[in-house]
Amino acid sequence: MEQAAEEAIQKLSALIDQADATLKSEFEIMHQGYPTETMARFLKARDWNVDRAHKMLLDCLNWRIENDIDDILSKPIVPTDLFRSVRESQLYGMSGFSKDGIPVFALGVGRSSYDKASVHYYVQSHIQINEYRDRVVLPAASKKHGRPIHACIKVLDMTGLRLTALSQMKQILTTISTVDDLNYPEKTETYYIVNAPYVFSACWRVVKPLLQERTRKKVQVLNGCGRDELLKIMDPSSLPHVCRKEGSGSSRRSTNSDSVDDCYSAEHWFHQEMYNYMKQQSEATEDTVAPIKQGSFHVAVPEPNPEGSKVKIVKTIEAEVHKIADQNGLEDSVKGLELNNR
Numbered sequence: 037m038e039q040a041a042e043e044a045i046q047k048l049s050a051l052i053d054q055a056d057a058t059l060k061s062e063f064e065i066m067h068q069g070y071p072t073e074t075m076a077r078f079l080k081a082r083d084w085n086v087d088r089a090h091k092m093l094l095d096c097l098n099w100r101i102e103n104d105i106d107d108i109l110s111k112p113i114v115p116t117d118l119f120r121s122v123r124e125s126q127l128y129g130m131s132g133f134s135k136d137g138i139p140v141f142a143l144g145v146g147r148s149s150y151d152k153a154s155v156h157y158y159v160q161s162h163i164q165i166n167e168y169r170d171r172v173v174l175p176a177a178s179k180k181h182g183r184p185i186h187a188c189i190k191v192l193d194m195t196g197l198r199l200t201a202l203s204q205m206k207q208i209l210t211t212i213s214t215v216d217d218l219n220y221p222e223k224t225e226t227y228y229i230v231n232a233p234y235v236f237s238a239c240w241r242v243v244k245p246l247l248q249e250r251t252r253k254k255v256q257v258l259n260g261c262g263r264d265e266l267l268k269i270m271d272p273s274s275l276p277h278v279c280r281k282e283g284s285g286s287s288r289r290s291t292n293s294d295s296v297d298d299c300y301s302a303e304h305w306f307h308q309e310m311y312n313y314m315k316q317q318s319e320a321t322e323d324t325v326a327p328i329k330q331g332s333f334h335v336a337v338p339e340p341n342p343e344g345s346k347v348k349i350v351k352t353i354e355a356e357v358h359k360i361a362d363q364n365g366l367e368d369s370v371k372g373l374e375l376n377n378r
Contacts, residue, residue, distance in 0.1 A: 040084070041076070047086045048075045048093070055094065062097045065106055068175060073186050080250070081221035096219045103335045109167055110317035113157060119311065120302045121152040122161050129299035130173070130306040131191075132274025137181040138225060139173050139188040141165075142276035142299050146197035146231070150208045156334050162212050163335060166220050168310045187225040191266070193278040195231040211337050227255045230262035230279055 049071070052063060067074035075093070082088035100106065113119040123129075127144025134140055150158055169188060177185045216223070229236070237257075244252060258265045261279045272280075277297050298304060302311075 041079070044079050044084050044086050044089075045072055045075050048079060048089055051086070051090045052093070055097075058101065059094065059097045062101055062106075063093075066097070066100065068170065070184055070186065073184060077186070077222040081217075083248075092218065092221070099219055099336070105163065105167065105335075107321075108160070108164055109171065109314050110321045111160070111164075112311055112314035112318055113161060116302075116311075118153060118157070122157050123300065123302040123307060125149045125152040126158050126161055127193075127300040128162070128165060129301070129304055130169075131276040131299040132270065133177065134189055134270045134274065136269075137177050137185055139169065139177060139185075140191065140270060140274055140276070141169075141188050142191040142193060142278060144193050144195070144278065144300055146193065146195045146233075148205070150205050155208050155211065158208050159211055159215065159335050159337070163215060164314065165310070166216070166223070168313065170220075170223075172310075172313065187223050189226050189228070189269075190224050191228045191230060191262070191276050191279060193231050193276070194229060194233060194236045195278065197233050197236055214337050215335070224254065228262055228266065229255065229257040231260065232257055 052060065052075075055063075063071070063074075075089070078093045078096075079086070079089045082092055113122060125148060127142075127148045129142060131140050131142050174185055174188075229240075232240075240257065244255075247255075256265075261281065263275065263279050263281065266275055266279055276299055296303060296305070299306060301307065
């Protein structure tokens with residue numbers, strides 16, 4: 037680690053030491069035994085500006101306390117039919133590990149509909165996957181490989197991405213993005229874009245120059261389903277099902293025989309293990325808290341800085357989407373589209 041980075045971490049550590057006991061206790065819970073690496077993540081997210089990273093970290097700790105994030109893994113989505121509905125419409129899951137032991141997650145960006153439950157359930161589900169990754173998956177991977185593993189790989193499947201869907205899903209997508217940006221910074225090592233249609237390629241072409249160099253380096257747009265490139269870094273068994281052959285993009289419905297291999301499915305081993313873990317956590321706390329009832333776990337989502345670079349990026353995407361729609365006679369389909377600036 038460079039001297040400047042070490043000095044920034046030391047300064048941030050000194051500021052955290054001045055926090056009250058509640059915040060310091062929450063920081064110990066959050067960093068999972070890796071305080072230096074956790075501080076480095078927040079510093080990277082704020083370009084190594086200590087004051088800004090300190091504010092971001094304190095805001096995150098307060099958010100976790102105020103929203104009982106430490107207890108979210110003891111609150112499974114119930115009943116199970118509702119959990120399955122969320123999984124069918126929020127296509128997100130873990131397919132395995134890279135050859136270096138890094139967890140691989142896949143997201144069906146183009147065909148996630150977010151239309152079978154309230155926004156709160158989708159936010160709850162997303163945060164639970166984040167917390168399970170950080171508390172269970174990453175510590176287990178670190179122990180297995182004898183080195184700290186603090187980030188994952190994400191494969192973003194763009195199959196089925198449509199202009200009209202951008203408007204319909206803007207609330208949930210920007211809410212989840214804000215939660216990740218402000219409270220789980222630098223948790224993704226690389227983003228691999230697969231099955232990208234023209235609309236994505238066109239938007240990416242104009243957005244890429246606006247991104248910070250650190251972010252640009254994380255994003256790789258692969259040809260087709262990306263199978264050949266991804267097999268260089270992971271075994272076939274860890275390859276997301278949407279990348280196993282051309283035209284195998286995410287599907288909103290899977291047959292029973294496909295469910296075990298479909299990492300989005302509630303029947304997939306990852307979701308089964310995580311859901312069973314949450315049920316066990318819930319049962320362990322039943323003696324001290326009220327039994328879990330149907331009802332979403334409401335999480336407050338803080339507002340980001342409205343003057344940030346994301347505003348410029350969002351406005352650029354809006355303009356490009358309308359431009360594409362106009363060229364293809366689809367302007368009426370996206371009329372009124374304004375992506376949330378979060």
